[in-house]
Amino acid sequence: MKYYHLSPPENKDSILSNGLISTENQIFLFTNLEQAIHIATNQIFIYEYSIFEVSKEGITGKLLNDNVGEFGAKYQWILEQEYVEAKFIKFIKDESHNYIDIAIESDAIRYRALGFSEAQIIQLMCYCPNKLERYNEVHGTNFTLLVANESRLK
Known part of the structure; x- marks a missing residue:
């Protein structure tokens, strides 16, 4: 299974240089790329975003299903981890929608x-x-x- 993370494009360089950093010990991931537009628009409220693949080797914390009350909940995960090193993150693509x-x-x-x-x-x-x-x-x-x-x- 592949894990993905999305973020506003202005965070792309920082994520690729510094990794994913959470001050609340929660990094949000998903496993179905079709869900990206739904997560971006209905949860984060952005229409431009960058998508990253997070290697399983970088996941050392506990993965919990993100119990969002939506049809895509089965594809959404919370990684209880403060940091994923940049070497475990690969840029996939930028998306922009009207x-x-x-x-x-x-x-x-x-x-x-x-x-x-x-x-x-x-x-x-x-x-x-x-x-x-x-x-x-x-x-x-x-x-x-x-x-x-x-x-x-x-």
């Missing part, structure tokens, strides 16, 4: 976990009046629903 892509992908991951087909997911993504109304209210925009013969939101 807010529309985040909403679509985060929802799609959740719907797949619930057993929805791709056709059902696409149908839900195209017609979400309550989500769109709330987004317009919060952000002061005037988007309209996508209908069959339109190619984009206005």
Whole structure:
């Protein structure tokens, strides 16, 4: 099993030079790369992040399942350890998403976990009046629903 960690990109150089350091004896890891966008957007609230692989050799503390109340909980772990040396950390990639892509992908991951087909997911993504109304209210925009013969939101 591979373990991953994500962090805002401004921490990348420090992590690669100094390792992962925790003042609270907790380092958060996950084991399914598909969960990265969900963790970033729904737990850390960032849309740009760096992903690192943490070698098993660097894990000396106790691994506990992170009992988050979400569908991806089985992939999320808390490492009870204050430090993982830089030599046990490998940079995987940087990710950057716009807010529309985040909403679509985060929802799609959740719907797949619930057993929805791709056709059902696409149908839900195209017609979400309550989500769109709330987004317009919060952000002061005037988007309209996508209908069959339109190619984009206005």
